[in-house]
Amino acid sequence: MKLVVCVSHVPDTAARIKVGSDGKTIDPAGVTYIINPYDEYAVEEALKTKEKLGTGEVVAVTLGSENSKETIRKALAMGVDSAVLLRDENHRDSFGVAKALAEEIKAQGSQLVFMGKQSVDYDNSIVGQLTAELLDYNCVPVCVKLEISGEKILAEREIEGGREIIETSLPAIITCQKGLNEPRYASLKGIMAAKKKIIEEKTAAAYTPTSEVISMHLPAGKQPGRIVGSDAFAVPELVRLLREEAKVI
Amino acid sequence: MANKILVVLEQREGLLKRSGFEAASTAVKLAKDLNTSAEAVVVGDLISNLYDISKYGIRKVIHIKKTELTNYSSSGYTEAISNLAKEGDYDILILSNTAFGKDLAPRLSIRINAGCVVDCVKLNLSSSEIIFTRPIYAGKALVDVKLLSNKKVITIRPNVFKAQVVENPAAPEIVVKELSEVNLKSKVTAFKKSAGKLDVAEADIIVSGGRGMKGPENFHLIEELAEALGAAVGASRAVVDAGWRPHNEQVGQTGKTVSPTLYVACGISGAIQHLAGMSSSKYIVAVNKDKDAPIFSVADYGITGDLFEIIPALTNEIKKVKQS
Numbered sequence: 001m002k003l004v005v006c007v008s009h010v011p012d013t014a015a016r017i018k019v020g021s022d023g024k025t026i027d028p029a030g031v032t033y034i035i036n037p038y039d040e041y042a043v044e045e046a047l048k049t050k051e052k053l054g055t056g057e058v059v060a061v062t063l064g065s066e067n068s069k070e071t072i073r074k075a076l077a078m079g080v081d082s083a084v085l086l087r088d089e090n091h092r093d094s095f096g097v098a099k100a101l102a103e104e105i106k107a108q109g110s111q112l113v114f115m116g117k118q119s120v121d122y123d124n125s126i127v128g129q130l131t132a133e134l135l136d137y138n139c140v141p142v143c144v145k146l147e148i149s150g151e152k153i154l155a156e157r158e159i160e161g162g163r164e165i166i167e168t169s170l171p172a173i174i175t176c177q178k179g180l181n182e183p184r185y186a187s188l189k190g191i192m193a194a195k196k197k198i199i200e201e202k203t204a205a206a207y208t209p210t211s212e213v214i215s216m217h218l219p220a221g222k223q224p225g226r227i228v229g230s231d232a233f234a235v236p237e238l239v240r241l242l243r244e245e246a247k248v249i
Numbered sequence: 250m251a252n253k254i255l256v257v258l259e260q261r262e263g264l265l266k267r268s269g270f271e272a273a274s275t276a277v278k279l280a281k282d283l284n285t286s287a288e289a290v291v292v293g294d295l296i297s298n299l300y301d302i303s304k305y306g307i308r309k310v311i312h313i314k315k316t317e318l319t320n321y322s323s324s325g326y327t328e329a330i331s332n333l334a335k336e337g338d339y340d341i342l343i344l345s346n347t348a349f350g351k352d353l354a355p356r357l358s359i360r361i362n363a364g365c366v367v368d369c370v371k372l373n374l375s376s377s378e379i380i381f382t383r384p385i386y387a388g389k390a391l392v393d394v395k396l397l398s399n400k401k402v403i404t405i406r407p408n409v410f411k412a413q414v415v416e417n418p419a420a421p422e423i424v425v426k427e428l429s430e431v432n433l434k435s436k437v438t439a440f441k442k443s444a445g446k447l448d449v450a451e452a453d454i455i456v457s458g459g460r461g462m463k464g465p466e467n468f469h470l471i472e473e474l475a476e477a478l479g480a481a482v483g484a485s486r487a488v489v490d491a492g493w494r495p496h497n498e499q500v501g502q503t504g505k506t507v508s509p510t511l512y513v514a515c516g517i518s519g520a521i522q523h524l525a526g527m528s529s530s531k532y533i534v535a536v537n538k539d540k541d542a543p544i545f546s547v548a549d550y551g552i553t554g555d556l557f558e559i560i561p562a563l564t565n566e567i568k569k570v571k572q573s
Contacts, residue, residue: 011386013501013502013522014520016521017386017389019390024392038503094355095365120387120502120503121385121386122385124368125367126355126365126367129323129356130356132356133359133360134359138323138435139356139435141351141352142348158348159347159348160347160451161443161447162442162443163440163443164321164440165439165441166435166437166438167436178489178496178499178503178504179495179497210396211364211366211396211397212394213394214380214393214394214395215392215393217391217393218390219384219391219528219529222528222547224545224546224547225533225549225550226549226550226551227545227551227552227553228550229552229553230552231554231555232554232559232562234552234554234559235552235559235563238563242532242534246549248510248511248532249454249511249567249570
């Protein structure tokens with residue numbers, strides 16, 4: 001079975017975000033890019049699934065530009081067999097991403113696809129469902145437990161206050177959440193091997209944008225508040241402020 | 250009538266969820282501005298509080314009734330609601346950005362050929378065009394977005410838009426739609442409630458602990474304070490990664506983004522990814538021994554000192570004022 005894992009190249013969560021000169025995207029100066037943290041769970045799950053099946057191939061698919069190769073190498077170093085870079089130098093909305101991924105998944109003939117539950121840049125968390133709809137696949141978003149036997153899928157997904165137990169079947173897209181597994185570290189051997197693995201490059205499938213970013217701005221800064229005290233004697237005053245000033249308790 | 254709006258309500262165990270009322274109020278207001286009407290749909294079996302929706306100004310509810318759809322089914326719900334949206338000629342669909350809304354909204358948008366914008370915190374009408382504001386990078390920045398399609402599917406962030414009770418609500422017209430067939434390619438067979446009493450994503454008050462708690466054995470202090478406040482327990486990434494707390498409690502960029510009324514940060518220094526996830530809380534209290542910790546830059550009230558003395562004192566004081 002061919003397993004596809006979609007990975008994206010995003011600013012590090014420790015990055016400070018500044019608005020770029022176009023007023024619509026971030027200023028990339030000084031920003032470190034990393035593999036999207038949730039995609040690491042997707043890579044791990046794909047590798048685990050292949051190991052369990054004892055056969056098959058894991059292909060990483062990334063939409064992006066030359067810089068994204070760094071993230072692809074990271075996935076290859078973890079153990080992914082090969083990779084495809086769908087090239088587009090421009091930012092795409094979620095529909096554009098889904099369109100490109102769906103076309104590639106179709107070309108790969110993959111029945112089981114993994115990706116992170118959301119990328120930590122645009123935080124849309126809808127690409128998995130959109131891609132699944134375009135392909136008429138099932139989709140388990142925000143997956144924290146997965147069992148596959150034959151065509152059958154038994155999964156758990158995180159929702160407010162607990163977990164939903166979901167029964168579905170292949171073909172399917174699983175979007176992965178922290179807790180699903182413990183992503184492996186790339187071994188030195190893996191890192192060396194990754195350098196030799198092939199990254200196939202293609203032009204990402206064309207699409208018609210459905211949305212447009214008009215402007216990007218930073219949230220209004222918060223004024224630092226008041227230090228009420230430096231020990232437990234300050235507690236009654238804190239509680240008084242919460243009751244009388246903030247009126248929250 | 251053009252631009253008719255449909256609110257997609259969420260029910261669990263036959264009860265409409267409160268977040269749907271926020272979506273209803275938002276839809277009613279938008280309908281007024283666009284000079285159209287807002288209606289609602291709910292899928293499920295018996296809904297015990299269905300009439301409550303009229304309090305928020307919705308006059309017509311379509312109840313898609315099917316025993317097999319008592320629990321959520323992404324395939325079944327998508328099919329039923331998208332068919333209704335097409336037949337009923339709705340141009341705008343509004344959902345709350347809960348796990349349910351986030352799953353359903355993109356699927357519906359593909360089915361009805363609409364653009365989709367999720368997790369909106371503001372809707373602005375400018376010369377009949379709707380401008381949506383939504384946070385990105387977990388709230389480190391915001392974007393204003395417009396949808397280029399005529400049809401639109403929107404999700405709104407819970408706890409941001411008000412559920413506004415209208416004066417003299419009229420009894421709603423309830424249209425029951427029976428389905429002959431359902432698509433159950435994917436279905437929820439059970440729900441496992443998590444051990445914690447309250448989920449950070451839904452809580453009005455959150456008490457979070459960080460590395461300053463020094464070990465998982467000290468988190469009973471956080472739990473006791475949370476209990477006194479009726480709050481959910483949250484955690485920083487550091488303590489989740491260390492295995493002290495479960496990941497569903499994690500607040501921050503790779504955890505949950507929250508905006509409760511009150512957020513109490515105990516022993517959390519305030520890494521940028523944590524601040525991104527909670528700094529839109531209405532009031533923030535920080536307890537930390539390091540007076541230079543970045544958490545104090547977003548806190549409304551702070552105590553610099555030993556949290557092992559301060560937290561129990563705070564728990565006691567809150568119990569005391571709540572009893573009086």
